[in-house]
Amino acid sequence: MLSQLKLVDATLHRTETQTRMPFRFGIAVMTAAPHVFLQCRYEIDGTVVTGIAADGLLPKWFDKSPEKEAAQEIDEMLLVIRRAVGFAREVSAAAAFEFWQQVYQAQVKWAAEEGFPSLLAQFGVSMVERTLLDALARAEHCSLATLLRENRVGLDLAAIHPELAGHTPNEFLPEQPLAKIIARHTVGLSDPLTAADLTSENRIDDGLPQTLEDCIRFYGLYHFKLKVQGDVEGDLERLRSVTQVVTQQCGTNYAFTLDGNEQYRAFPRFVELWDRIQADASLKSFFEKLIFIEQPLYRDVALDPSIANISDWENSPPVIIDESDAELSALAQALELGYAGTSHKNCKGIMKAAAHRCLINHRNAIENTSRYQMSGEDLVNIGPVALLQDLAAQAALGNTSIERNGHHYYRGLSAFPKEFSQSMLQQHGDLYTAMDDGFARVNITGGELDLTSINAAPFGVGVEIPTDAFEKLSL
Incomplete structure (x- = not known):
């Protein structure tokens, strides 16, 4: 029986970071970036457990539109996190993969309507997903590797790659x-x-x-x-x-x-x-x-x-x-x-x-x-x-x-x-x-x-x- 998860509440915190030297990649030169921490509390089979995720908000990778300023891209990265959390609040208790699917599908639809690149939109989903997996691993007292290999998340391989139907x-x-x-x-x-x-x-x-x-x-x-x-x-x-x-x-x-x-x-x-x-x-x-x-x-x-x-x-x-x-x-x-x-x-x-x-x-x-x-x-x-x-x-x-x-x-x-x-x-x-x-x-x-x-x-x-x-x- 797969554990069922329901989002109880979430918090998002931000701090600023500066690099020790410039990082030039593609069309960007990185010298500073916000770093955010997302913490989500889930009810998992009757127990409330907190999961955490974090990432730097790096302009000119998720969206490489040259006309966009860095501040606009950072705002959009924050927005896709907020939208993913909002969609996660609407999910009824579900196993991890089903929970992720619902958030993913809602985010895909919203991003298409708003004209957001898929790579950017799914960054928000990934932040929620990481809190979800962290909370589940803590609740089950096991590692991420165990969650995935033993499929305690309920991953349906064929839902992503049909040729893997029947495989685990x-x-x-x-x-x-x-x-x-x-x-x-x-x-x-x-x-x-x-x-x-x-x-x-x-x-x-x-x-x-x-x-x-x-x-x-x-x-x-x-x-x-x-x-x-x-x-x-x-x-x-x-x-x-x-x-x-x-x-x-x-x-x-x-x-x-x-x-x-x-x-x-x-x-x-x-x-x-x-x-x-x-x-x-x-x-x-x-x-x-x-x-x-x-x-x-x-x-x-x-x-x-x-x-x-x-x-x-x-x-x-x-x-x-x-x-x-x-x-x-x-x-x-x-x-x-x-x-x-x-x-x-x-x-x-x-x-x-x-x-x-x-x-x-x-x-x-x-x-x-x-x-x-x-x-x-x-x-x-x-x-x-x-x-x-x-x-x-x-x-x-x-x-x-x-x-x-x-x-x-x-x-x-x-x-x-x-x-x-x-x-x-x-x-x-x-x-x-x-x-x-x-x-x-x-x-x-x-x-x-x-x-x-x-x-x-x-x-x-x-x-x-x-x-x-x-x-x-x-x-």
Whole structure:
């Protein structure tokens, strides 16, 4: 018998954060962002349990409309959270997946009527979903991995992917969540690569590494995510510079992904970049360690068979979708076009991702291949909630190489009260380590993260997170 959930009440709190260095990706440069905490109290089989979710509100990812100001995008991110909470209040007691379905369907209808992008609208649903899963895991005294694998959420795989009819999550999800993951370090478009790139104006003296070469030495990094910007000549020049640093520091022990961030609007232009890479001896050798290419094409054309039929690209590298994964059917569409898979970020939804992982593993099994893949990606996740829940989900899904950038663009947990650092160091001493001033930072060692304590907690966090000191927003 599946546990039945009913939303009792909810609170939303906001605080402001600033990065230690600019993060340039796509058309955006991030130097600051609000961070919000959503707490929802659910009645679960007669007992009231609180679940929490958190995320940074990053403009120019959910909606990349160049004419919108950052403040407008932040307001819209808050609005989709509020609407999702409003729809959740209307759900009668239901099992987790059914509860999610009702909120999702209501949000889809509302977003279509209001003209909101699907990716943005579902961010609001994902925030509610995360509180739901946190509360359920706490109520059942188990981990997220157990909720998903044992299907205590009532996930109907066929409702998302019809070809999985008759199958259950335990056939495809890992028997145990991953105990460690590889931290795939983001190299932003404006990140300094070597000491020669530092000046008196951009140098940071905060105890953490700043250049790529220093980050590799400090964290023992060996997986990387490289950004491109849609300009073939500029991208080739940047890639040559990154290649030199990575090979000098790592030798042959490295792997990487290439993130297009929707910067190539014309498919032939991206093919030109790839052909130029293959024609360059040093880049061609470096690209033998490529894992995949992520969403090079803008979402409006990435799933258009007349424009982006990857199957017709002779000798193509593996390409996955990211921003295009906004509709439940997007992954199946992408696979038909020749894409190799999709990414997971918690902001895109966890139960949907579990179904996606099941489809990918199913396709690999029936075709006797390892071509199809799910990647773990980052949206500048930082603790004490968002990062932990993201890692818990990645471990449960079996995603081994996970993009991480919050450790690089933020100075640990210094954006939050010091008590948060103390709590994390006590509860998650494997994931965090203390800096000289007592604030906690993510403890990447040998290029990897230890998730032992993450997997032992209900949904990654395992401690109470006080939010009363932050600005309370209306819901």
